[in-house]
Amino acid sequence: MGITALCDAQPPSGELSPVLGEIFLLLARQAERDVRRILSERLAHAEWAPKALVNVLALDEIEIARPIIAASPLLQDEDLLAILVQATIEHQIEVARRPRLSGRVADAIIDRAEPATLTALASNRTAEISGEGLRRMVDHSRRIAALRAPLTRHPRLSDVQARQLYQWVGAALRQSIAERFSIDEQALQAEIDKAVDGAWRNAQPSAVVAPDPDREEMERRLIDKMQAAGQLKAGFLIRAIRESRLSLFAQAMATLGGYSLGQVREALAAKTPESLYYACASVGIDRAAFPALLDDIRRLNGGPPGDAGAAVWLRGDISPISAARAFRALVQADIPGTV
Structure with a gap:
């Protein structure tokens, strides 16, 4: 902590010296959990922090990793993608919540289609989610109920996507969508009822499959x-x-x-x-x-x-x-x- 305080008071100019980086890594590996947690909080916004140490802390247990994942300016897209693959679901959720998340990482989260991570991403108003990415999230909301509420409030939700989402949400969320978009609730409900009735009739002959x-x-x-x-x-x-x-x-x-x-x-x-x-x-x-x-x-x-x-x-x-x-x-x- 003393070395961290010195670096905070007079940040190293340019790239951190290899010797200082080795000192930080050595101390972090030998430190107790509470010390690593405090170190993570102190280094979360530091641009001078050793990159290797930041990556180590980002893959530590979630209470230690959370400040680093949320704020470290040293974590690049490749580092965040590695966390999505290597770390726990709690780490993945923190990546999805990271402010100003890039479209590349957002697409990777949507590709994985993990419900908890998708829900966190839908609640992240600063993430760069493309129109296609948002469309795919609306599609996922058909089976992931938790996605629906944050999506109805998403600032980039289009009229077409709102109408699609309207079919799968409850009364309270339908009212929220109708207030935000120009949706004729009665007309749309009639169309939904027709579609459901038609799908049910078409499905009836094959609903019961004979055992094989x-x-x-x-x-x-x-x-x-x-x-x-x-x-x-x-x-x-x-x-x-x-x-x-x-x-x-x-x-x-x-x-x-x-x-x-x-x-x-x-x-x-x-x-x-x-x-x-x-x-x-x-x-x-x-x-x-x-x-x-x-x-x-x-x-x-x-x-x-x-x-x-x-x-x-x-x-x-x-x-x-x-x-x-x-x-x-x-x-x-x-x-x-x-x-």
């Missing part, structure tokens, strides 16, 4: 191998839905949660998403990720589970044991492993 025994057997073997190797995790279920493999999701959920396939299918066909939420919570799927997952499941499943009942995932966290107990109380008592 061969495919299900292959999926069951894959799940059994992953379970035996200790590789079956909550992330696999989310990936299965993103890859439009609802049957694989059901098989994995049954195995990971210790449920029967019939119980999982009952939850997928229910009038309310409550039992499906408890099943997801019991295997470690975060409640913040559930709304987007539910939207994707409904799309793959031809509509169900329905939207009756309360949004139980908004009530707060629930332990996996309690969630499993609640799930079994809601579905019929099948013997695990049966169809």
Whole structure:
């Protein structure tokens, strides 16, 4: 801290000497967590700071990295892109919040399509988001509910994008959009109702897909191998839905949660998403990720589970044991492993 104070009082002219840079790196590697955190805060705005040290601190635990990611003038696009690839989701969110974020980094965040990072980017009014980038974010908001509110307030939202977003938001956000843009709510609602009705009629013949025994057997073997190797995790279920493999999701959920396939299918066909939420919570799927997952499941499943009942995932966290107990109380008592 004494060396930092000296440099603050009389910033080095030109490039920092290699010796001084080595001193900072050596001290930072040996320093306790609280010292590194204070050092990060002191160097966050320093233009004279050693570049190597800034990069080290930016990849440290999030409480240490946050001031550097948010403000350091030494972090270039390449450094921020590296953080997106190498660091945790908390680090990625801080990158998305960084003031005056470049269009190159914003596009990389949109390409990754991580819900929490996209939501942070949508709330960043100074980020350089292109018209195409904003359009893609509006498209993502169809499955990521948390994106909708910040997008309705985004200063560069166009009339066309506002109309598209209007279809997916609730009453309060619709009023906000209608006040900001010239939207005939009654006329647009009539068009939305027609589109939904037409899509539903077209989807009806193929909404229920006959089981494919061969495919299900292959999926069951894959799940059994992953379970035996200790590789079956909550992330696999989310990936299965993103890859439009609802049957694989059901098989994995049954195995990971210790449920029967019939119980999982009952939850997928229910009038309310409550039992499906408890099943997801019991295997470690975060409640913040559930709304987007539910939207994707409904799309793959031809509509169900329905939207009756309360949004139980908004009530707060629930332990996996309690969630499993609640799930079994809601579905019929099948013997695990049966169809």
